[in-house]
Amino acid sequence: MAATVAAVIRVSRTVIDLHCHILPGLDDGASDIDVSLTMARVAVAQGIETTACTPHILPGLYHNSGSTIRQAVAALQQRFEAEAIPLRLVHGADVHMCPDFVSGLCSGQLISLADSRYVLVEPPHHTVPPHLEAFFFNLVAAGYVPILTHPERLLWVPSHYEAIGRLVRAGVWMQLTAGSFAGAFGRNALYWAERMLDEGCVHLIATDAHDTERRPPDLDRGREIVAKRAGAEEAQRVVLTRPLAILQDQPPSSVPGPWGARGIRDAEAGSRPSDAELPTGDRGNGGAHSDRVRGLSHRLRRFFNH
Ligand SMILES: [Fe+2]
Numbered sequence: 219m220a221a222t223v224a225a226v227i228r229v230s231r232t233v234i235d236l237h238c239h240i241l242p243g244l245d246d247g248a249s250d251i252d253v254s255l256t257m258a259r260v261a262v263a264q265g266i267e268t269t270a271c272t273p274h275i276l277p278g279l280y281h282n283s284g285s286t287i288r289q290a291v292a293a294l295q296q297r298f299e300a301e302a303i304p305l306r307l308v309h310g311a312d313v314h315m316c317p318d319f320v321s322g323l324c325s326g327q328l329i330s331l332a333d334s335r336y337v338l339v340e341p342p343h344h345t346v347p348p349h350l351e352a353f354f355f356n357l358v359a360a361g362y363v364p365i366l367t368h369p370e371r372l373l374w375v376p377s378h379y380e381a382i383g384r385l386v387r388a389g390v391w392m393q394l395t396a397g398s399f400a401g402a403f404g405r406n407a408l409y410w411a412e413r414m415l416d417e418g419c420v421h422l423i424a425t426d427a428h429d430t431e432r433r434p435p436d437l438d439r440g441r442e443i444v445a446k447r448a449g450a451e452e453a454q455r456v457v458l459t460r461p462l463a464i465l466q467d468q469p470p471s472s473v474p475g476p477w478g479a480r481g482i483r484d485a486e487a488g489s490r491p492s493d494a495e496l497p498t499g500d501r502g503n504g505g506a507h508s509d510r511v512r513g514l515s516h517r518l519r520r521f522f523n524h
Pocket of ligand 1: 237239312426
């Protein structure tokens with residue numbers, strides 16, 4: 219019976235992409251409607267049935283709002299219908315961390331995924347934001363499920379990895395970029411993507427596509443790699459089961475948790491990678507895990523010497 223279920227899972231190609239900069243001219247994603255149309259055709263060829271349009275909302279740089287995004291989604295959906303492109307669109311945003319986040323959601327200035335309790339949140343890329351955990355805890359306390367976008371690509375995560383485990387434990391979901399698993403963002407992002415998957419810190423993968431060449435809507439490759447590492451069932455969960463639950467606004471308690479949950483206990487305990495485990499560039503962030511590895515090496519040496 220289990221083999222039958224696994225076989226069904228393997229052949230299903232329908233997936234949902236919850237992070238995509240496909241709306242034309244709103245941010246650094248699709249530059250015009252032609253790019254949007256090509257991205258959509260690539261997405262359909264990938265088996266993507268629904269795409270969340272998630273342009274940046276970043277005060278001072280990308281002045282998008284809930285209402286402008288809704289209008290742009292409706293217009294693009296109409297164009298897809300005219301072009302017979304079978305891609306369903308829902309609205310959302312790649313919302314950068316900012317003050318008054320909850321009130322922004324309540325007023326409609328900020329926007330969640332398909333008006334659900336789930337909202338994409340992008341932290342700063344280079345430096346850990348002050349009050350990171352308090353920010354996310356406040357969102358959870360307000361009834362939202364924050365989805366932290368592409369933690370594996372954030373430069374401060376290697377030195378603050380324990381915070382990721384604590385956030386997951388507190389109810390924050392993690393969305394990784396599919397391309398990270400294929401090495402599209404370098405060895406560091408690949409290392410952290412694999413590690414987070416192994417340690418139960420990956421709820422979703424999405425394309426975060428911006429165009430058709432440099433950052434195309436490629437979900438297939440990421441799903442294949444997750445399937446090899448975590449199994450076909452979990453691969454299906456990161457691209458369909460959990461995304462569908464989000465669009466249906468199901469409570470997170472009713473959704474299967476991430477694979478690799480045994481590992482998260484290590485993350486919660488504050489384990490950190492040894493220098494030998496880290497790709498070049500992340501080295502020097504050893505810590506408790508390094509100490510354990512060193513202790514193990516010492517015990518092994520003693521064992522073989524006697
Ligand atoms: Fe994005």
